[in-house]
Amino acid sequence: MNNMFSKAAIWVVIALVLFTVFKQFDDRGLSGGATPIAYSDFLDEVKAKHIKEATIEDRSIIATTVDGKKIKATVTNLDRGLIGDLVNNDVKFDVKQPEPPSFLSQVFISWFPMLLLIGVWVFFMRQMQGGGKGGAFSFGKSKARMLDENSNAITFADVAGCDEAKEEVQELVDFLRDPTKFQKLGGRIPRGVLMVGPPGTGKTLLARAIAGEAKVPFFTISGSDFVEMFVGVGASRVRDMFENAKKHSPCIIFIDEIDAVGRHRGAGMGGGNDEREQTLNQLLVEMDGFEANTGVIVIAATNRADVLDKALLRPGRFDRQVIVGLPDIRGREQILYVHMRKVPIAPDVKADVLARGTPGFSGADLANLVNEAALFAARRNKRLVEMQDFEDAKDKIVMGPERKSAVMREEERRNTAYHESGHAVVAKLLPKADPVHKVTIMPRGFALGLTWQLPEHDRVNMYKDKMLEEIAILFAGRIAEEVFMHQMSTGASNDFERATKLARAMVTRYGMSETLGTMVYEDAEQDNYFGRMSAKTVSEATQQKVDQEIRSILDTQYALSRRLIEENKAKVDLMANTLLEWETIDADQINDIMEGREPRPPKSGVPPRRTPDSNSGGLTPTAPAPA
């Protein structure tokens, strides 16, 4: 935007210069070449009879001396004696009417402000319409940078440690390679993919790798480039970018930091940001306007999906999410290998040891680690980068101010490890619970860790026993924290909320309560003009009974869960310590632990697909929508 101001400023300066030049020409002529002197000196000259002739014009008097010099002075009409002096001293003089300003400068003076206004107006109109192609008015042009298929050499081999994400985007590659073939087979292609993950986890890298694998052009732009001070610029940039992309299809448009434009609308009370809203609307319009065969895929990256406008996430827009989380221990090892290829590494360097010592590091941090280590080695005049250099680089990064908050604090990791172990052990012990498939303490979204259970059958009905067990499993995380860490974290609040909802649904919807019977005590919530309200269909007394019943379900399950944790302390402890070491453990290791054996080391490989759930302190299957 500075750009635009400086351009406007240049025009103003040019106009002013022209103006003064005209003015100069005007002043020339008569007085040209005369030496200005003080009025008193002029009077002295007159009295000394040095003046031959004089011309009085408006406020100035121009005179020629006897020796032919030209002088001028400013007169004042206070001096009523001037004419007398001139006559008495034999000066030949003349009085002239002030000359009207020249035609040119007259026009200029009267029209200049008008012209300026018109100029400014045209300027804004042009960029509002986004028509400002080329020339000085290119603000509406897209700022997207294009990498064509030849200059983008990134492939999946450069992206390490996020196999799940790679697997999820493989389909996009297949589509981009040959869109028409894909369509003949009836594949439904997502137009928009949202990559969600913390900073530096390789979202940009992965998007580039998709383009690289498919050998298609890659357009990249940051959400903040759209948000300009002037209304309409962002929208026209979006339009321009899509036009451009369609010409190069099949291709990828990558929008980094989509939250800069995509925050839900009307969030800022009192007007909000019109510009951003317009830009967002334009983006939605463009995405809706794609024909299915356009062959343009829009990939957007954000580290917070929760702040995005819901309209962006609707079908046909960014309806697919790919989670790019922080790498776990295996992932970190692989990322280190990728970056170590670029520097000469001494044989004593152990990537697996480094991976273990860098919990919470993102891909970008690890790339930085290798880089810093190489710098240490260079400063020490070594030919190869040794383990010591890596250790020093790691200390530097961990100690560095920018990393302190991001590297998971040890205390928090321990807490998460016990929390997740609690969920997992109780889930393993309860007969009807779904098998525990994987446990991790890698933070993802808002969750510090996750426990995955895979349902054996598709879930149609939830039976009462199973629901009760589920409540016990939900409680187990917090209980384990209490028992082992003697503290309670906020990570469990979501677990509690879900447990309560489940219990409430059992009593009021599914009629599973013995004391209250099978009557349904709650109407479905209704949407009315004032928002959501549930119609009251039960009496105060019944309502109290309902609350009591919910309370009693929760209490019983809490007690059950607590007993199981207390009786199986050794297992919870072993699992937590295994998690602290490996960060993610799978079904085999979990079984080892439950049978009291030392868990086998993890095998690397692609874990099965999962559904991301970003708002829980641990994922256990959700009940059939107790809204």
Ligand SMILES: Nc1ncnc2c1ncn2[C@@H]1O[C@H](COP(=O)(O)OP(=O)(O)OP(=O)(O)O)[C@@H](O)[C@H]1O
């Ligand atoms: N999974 C990975 N494998 C290899 N290198 C990685 C990986 N993740 C990150 N890196 C390194 O970190 C650098 C920065 O990553 P990138 O810009 O893709 O992160 P990002 O998720 O887009 O971050 P941001 O949210 O800050 O834009 C990459 O250029 C690469 O060198």
Ligand SMILES: [Zn+2]
């Ligand atoms: Zn939990």
